[in-house]
Amino acid sequence: MTDTKKLTKRAFLKTAGVATAATGASALAAPAVLGQSPIKWRLQTYAGVALAEHVVKPAIDAFNKVANGEMVIELYTADQLVPTGELFRAMQAGTIDAVQSDEDSMAAPVDVSVFGGYFPFATRYSLDVPVLFNQYGLKEIWEEAYSEVENVTWLSAGSWDPCHFNTTKPIRSLEDLKGLRVYTFPTAGRFLTQFGVIPVNIPYEDAEVAVQTGELDGMAWSGITEDYTVGWADVTKYFLTNNITGAWIGSFFANSERWNEVPEHLQALFRLCMDSSHYYRQWWYWGGEANLRVNGDKLELTSIPDSEWNQVVKAAETFWEEVAAESDRSKRVVEILKKYAGVMEKAGPPYRCV
Structure with missing residues (x-):
């Protein structure tokens, strides 16, 4: 008696063909997703080349690595694409996608810009800045101020060096x-x-x-x-x-249209990388200031x-x-x-x- 569970050569080839086609479709689909053009941003920092190696590059390098090809941020240093004083307008117009700077230096058209950078004696130590923003309400005030500005999103403030x-x-x-x-x-x-x-x-x-x-x-x-x-x-x-x-108050900003195009998981990743940048500066400056006073x-x-x-x-x-x-x-x-x-x-x- 013929075993109905046995496959004829013709049936095997037919079945194998379907399986191969399905596998091939799957194999082709994955590269199609991964092969899509990544989101590309141009971010300019207020910092020159040597300083940027510490104050922003580690965070951007980490983001590009973890984003795994879905998004790439190209980093530019002080005045490389546009003069620092024109950073805000260039970001607003979409000439660049994001900025790391204080508001004071780039003439941000908001009343709180006077407090960005070095507001005289507003802070004594580097930890003062994150506490003021996260526990005393400056974060909400900054969000309110920038909600009144067209096409610019304020993202995060951090504590940088003393003056x-x-x-x-x-x-x-x-x-x-x-x-x-x-x-x-x-x-x-x-x-x-x-x-x-x-x-x-x-x-x-x-x-x-x-x-x-x-x-x-x-x-x-x-x-x-x-x-x-x-x-x-x-x-x-x-x-x-x-x-x-x-301590200086400096922030990250983005063109709102470009920010809204970024998927939620990449927005979350960028926020984590901003936090890592702020943390790096906390210990780099705190230790560096003391060490160079003593050993410089x-x-x-x-x-x-x-x-x-x-x-x-x-x-x-x-x-x-x-x-x-x-x-x-x-x-x-x-x-x-x-x-x-x-x-x-x-x-x-x-x-x-x-």
Whole structure:
């Protein structure tokens, strides 16, 4: 009797053909998905080449690796595609897709931009920034402000380095600030002019040469870690230990249309990579600032006595009130900064030291 379970040669070939066709379809389908053109972004940072190696490149490299070909972010450094002062408009227009910068430097058209970068004495330590955004309400205020701006999405703020002077001339008193031509942020420059400082606005990568040619006397832009990393410690001689602010507020932004095109899982991945960037800077600057003050051999440390420097701290209180009067939202931010400072002072060490 013929075994009905046995396949004839013809039946086998027919069945095998169906199976092969199905397998082939499956095999062809996967490459078709993986082979689709990835989402491509161009992101420009405020940072020059040397600094970008630390403050953004590790996070973007990680994103590109984990995105597994679904999305690729091309990273550009300071002024490489557009001048820093035009970053916001270029992103809004879609010339570039995303930006890492402070609002102050790129002239973001929102009232809170005055607080981006270095707002005088708003922060004492690097942990102040994430706490202010995540526990004291600055995140919601930033989201509110940018919701009023067409085609730009604010994504995340992080804490970056403190703001000190590194100069060719020693600073040991407030008198030494008079007439100093320094590369600094717009708001910091606005505040420092009352002490005789002359703010100079030039492209980031030109600052080192400007010191060498005598156009600048130095920078009030960063901490000592950045001075050594980007070469500024090679052209200046002194580092003032008094700082204008203990930590910078910098953010990531994206063109809204491009951001909305990104699938949710890649948006989540990008948020994780932004957080990794913020974390990297926390320990890189915190450790670097201390190490280079102690072991650095290029910059001599100078200080203005507390009795004198307190005049600058006091002047910041007046400056805060002036900014608070500029808009209701600015007033709300200043009120948060005051509340936070009060809590930290009452908490005492290690939150605030007398």
